[in-house]
Amino acid sequence: MRFNTLGTFEVTHEDRLLTPTAPKQRSVLALLVLCHGGLVPVTSLIEEIWPENPPASALTTLQTYIYQLRKLFCAAGNSHDGVLVTKPLGYLARIAPGSVDADEFEQLAGTAKNALEAGDPLRASQLLHRATALWRGDALCDVQRGPLLDAHAAKLNEAWLQALGMRVEADLQIGRHHQLVGELRGLIAKYPLHEDLYAKLMLALYRCDRRSQALQVYHEVRRCLDDELGIDPSPTLQRLHQNVLSDSPSLRQVTPVVRAGTAAAPRNIVQAQLPADLSDFTGRTAELAELDRLLTPEGSAGRTFAVTGMTGVGKTVLAVRAAHAARSRFPDGQLFAEFGPGTEPADVLGGFLTDLGVPAADVPAGEAERAKLFRTRTAGGCGLILLDNVSSAAQIRPLLPGGRWVVLATGRRLTGSLPGVVPMLLEPMSTDDGVTLMSKVVTSRNILHERGTVAAVVHRCGGLPVALRALGERLSVNRHWPVTKLAARVIGDDGLRPELQAAGVDLHGPFREDLAALEPRDRQVLTRLCESGLDCFTAKNAVAVVEGSEREAEDALDRLVAANMLRVRVQADGLEFHYSLPPLFKDFCTGTERPSHLLQVVATIPREAETGIAVPG
Secondary structure, three states, rough: EEEEOOOEEEEOOOOOOOOOOOOHHHHHHHHHHHHHOOOEEEHHHHHHHOEEEEEEEOOOOOOOOHHHHHHHHHHHHOOOOOOOEEEEEEEOOOOOOEEEEEHHHHHHHHHHHHHHHOOHHHHHHHHHHHHHOOOOOOOOOOOOOOOOHHHHHHHHHHHHHHHHHHHHHHHHHHHOHHHHHHHHHHHHHHOOOOHHHHHHHHHHHHOOOOHHHHHHHHHHHHHHHHHHHOOOOOHHHHHHHHHHHOHHHOOOOOOOOOOOOOOOOOOOOOOEOOOOOOOOOOOOHHHHHHHHHHOOOOOOOOOOOEEEOOOOOHHHHHHHHHHHHHHHOOOOOOEEEEEOOOOOHHHHHHHHHHHHHOOHHHHHOOHHHHHHHHHHHHHHOOOOEEEOOOEEHHOOOHOOOOOOOOOEEEEEEOOOOOOOOOEEEOOOOOHHHHHHHHHHOOOOOOOHHHHHHHHHHHHHOOOOOOHHHHHHHHHHHHHOOOOHHHHHHHHOOHHHHHHHHHOOOOHHHHHHHHHHOHHHHHHHHHHHHHHHOOEEOOOOHHHHOOOOOOOHHHHHHHHHHHHHOOEEEEOOOOOEEEEEEEHEEEEEEEEEEOHHHHHHOOOOOOOHHHHOOOOOO
């Protein structure tokens, strides 16, 4: 039997899921599992389930939960008291060693720490990669938690962050700095006040010969700490900054030292770098089926697929889910890279080559030579490469491997030409799937009895999963809010963005990048469409916006569709198209905090009464 707590809470036995669905039963079992081998008093269990004002029937109800859990385990072939044992003052879980993922993680992390302190960063890196790969999200992310489970989850999440820091340190020592740049930028976005992450990113950039960017990172953290806390960077970070400024020899990479009498661990480890899958993944049945059909090695050459769509539509989540489902077909490994600001294909190639066993000293300096060596290393193999947040064919082309490797790329749009690429456009979620997703995110209660109100929120968000998850988190944090309260706050013209920002989501940065990538004329057309007050229109309706012929209007609208700025629906006759504006993007273009280049657009589109523009039903 296997007990998973590092992410979604799951109990499995011979591939059969034994996790109880009732929230309070899940809480009871999760607490007993995390305290396995030790007595959990009845009073603690009651406090966990009913933190305030437990009912008079609390003890009887708890006993019923234990009875139901035992029935669940008995159905899987365990004896009546095989897992949950009754003691005079409480209960304990009798679980075989190695059956709880948190224990496995703790053991791997502890052994890795000893290896790192003993001067064996290669072994430490291998162990820590295994340890952090056990995580599938925040600990107990789908469990209704009281004070005790909250404390356990906080402890586990802090241990994950410490293990991650050790793993990055070990990877830096063995020359994987190219691979770490993108990952560290993502972690800093999640933990913007974690100074050690900034320090490691500065060091990784410096060793990638990107000294100016390393200095820029220091200025970013200094501004962040000053704005948020009114403090300066730590003395350690300040010393690192001075060392980068002076090009100190101490920053140069140190060759790992292996302990005497210990053989270096093999470098030909099969890589499994896919990000964690989301437990609350919802919908996308047709898209997953199509990717499952496509992600199969065929013939003697690899293939490339690209999932595109507007910001926040769920491209990465879909690609990760599909890649996990197909990974058994790629026995030579799965590689992953994320393109962040300043990431170059040469950086990604350097990380991939070291991952595939090339010593850091043997990695060529130039992109072209790295690409050749990468193709050589992958020739004859069969693996999968997931490239996230790409923007052009030029970023993918150097990373095309040899052999029967398959490349799956995601990005808002893919500019340039890449022969043979198979595209997939991901549309926003349907209303039903959006409602289901929000109900999965809000694990503390059932919101489906207010389905109509939830559907209104989904419509307001334009079916974008990133916004729906954020609003679901708002409901989880504010447990006293009814769904109507959230709906009232977001339905207004200026209420949605603050709610998203409160959940840590701000789409204005990506929207600015999308606008900046457009030609000036198309940018002007899009802005005017947003300011027109219309949500849906035809090319004939848009003639006044384009200030040209109907054909010119249709061409302009189709270019915006290709850039994923507009959605299009083909009518029954196949000849007329109805175009629509994504609600969140329209908010951005018409809001009070518009970027300066939008304020330069002075033309205003007349309203429906003046133009005869009708909104199709």
